[in-house]
Amino acid sequence: MFDLVAPKTANRAPALEEHPADPFVERVVLATDGGPGGTSAMKWIAHRARNHRVDVDVSIVVEADRLTAQVRGGDSDEAADSVVSGAKRYLERVAPSAQVRGSVSWGDARERFARASQAADLLVVGGGGGGRLAGLLGGSFPVKLAESSECPTIVVPRSWTSGHGAVVVGVDADLEDQPALRFAVHEARVLHRRLRVVHCWQVPFVRTLAGVSPSSLAEAAARQTRALAGILERLRAEDTDLDIRGVVAEAHPADALSREAAGQEILVVGAHRRTAEERLFLGSTSREILARPPCPVAVVRARAI
Numbered sequence: 497m498f499d500l501v502a503p504k505t506a507n508r509a510p511a512l513e514e515h516p517a518d519p520f521v522e523r524v525v526l527a528t529d530g531g532p533g534g535t536s537a538m539k540w541i542a543h544r545a546r547n548h549r550v551d552v553d554v555s556i557v558v559e560a561d562r563l564t565a566q567v568r569g570g571d572s573d574e575a576a577d578s579v580v581s582g583a584k585r586y587l588e589r590v591a592p593s594a595q596v597r598g599s600v601s602w603g604d605a606r607e608r609f610a611r612a613s614q615a616a617d618l619l620v621v622g623g624g625g626g627g628r629l630a631g632l633l634g635g636s637f638p639v640k641l642a643e644s645s646e647c648p649t650i651v652v653p654r655s656w657t658s659g660h661g662a663v664v665v666g667v668d669a670d671l672e673d674q675p676a677l678r679f680a681v682h683e684a685r686v687l688h689r690r691l692r693v694v695h696c697w698q699v700p701f702v703r704t705l706a707g708v709s710p711s712s713l714a715e716a717a718a719r720q721t722r723a724l725a726g727i728l729e730r731l732r733a734e735d736t737d738l739d740i741r742g743v744v745a746e747a748h749p750a751d752a753l754s755r756e757a758a759g760q761e762i763l764v765v766g767a768h769r770r771t772a773e774e775r776l777f778l779g780s781t782s783r784e785i786l787a788r789p790p791c792p793v794a795v796v797r798a799r800a801i
Contacts, residue, residue: 533622661760676766750784767797
């Protein structure tokens with residue numbers, strides 16, 4: 497692993513209370529099933545409201561028809577309404593500057609939230625363990641949202657607490673993660689946090705079986721380091737006030753990104769859409785990270801054209 501450290505002239509980040517608020521209003525959809533993950537997502541939005549003006553829609557999509565719900569006991573409507581009302585009261589109390597609405601609908605969560613995300617800036621969901629409605633919403637609720645969303649999806653781990661960590665972003669050497677980079681730069685700028693750019697690479701499996709000489713491995717590592725150095729040079733030229741660091745890691749991307757992002761402010765990952773299949777499903781790296789998010793994870797994919 498190689499650290500590419502910013503020049504010593506980089507500014508030190510001020511305390512959280514000194515941060516200026518983002519002048520734009522963020523349209524945020526909070527998707528919750530009423531479990532501990534939803535509570536963490538609400539707290540994350542309330543914390544974000546200190547530096548962003550937010551317009552929040554607390555939303556539940558129940559994936560069952562009303563006949564099925566009646567067979568189960570007929571209390572799905574009441575449970576969903578209770579979750580939405582509780583979330584609204586919490587956000588209105590702890591983030592009084594936020595405009596909060598609530599809604600409950602029935603149908604396919606992927607389809608409904610995909611539609612909602614078209615007019616949103618962020619889709620926020622809690623990661624880990626299910627709540628009262630988890631059986632109806634489905635066990636992979638965060639992944640469903642990340643796969644369908646047209647805006648960045650934030651998955652907040654159940655154990656999340658606020659801190660002063662860095663904004664971590666994973667990039668490809670071929671710069672295919674431009675949307676993720678732009679999102680990460682914006683977050684670091686608004687929050688006055690360090691930006692940590694991580695590039696992961698591995699020796700192809702076929703070459704590993706055939707054997708790789710130490711000199712070839714060193715040459716490959718040097719190429720990856722140069723590629724990331726070029727990205728960092730461009731970012732520092734565009735944002736001279738940011739403290740930007742770089743890391744090149746020879747490791748599985750999910751392992752390296754989780755390690756670098758543990759306890760940090762947010763981890764930003766890209767979701768490519770090169771093929772029809774990739775437009776519907778996340779890659780293995782994103783899925784592995786979302787299964788055990790090391791901190792709030794933003795899945796950023798280019799909006800459909």
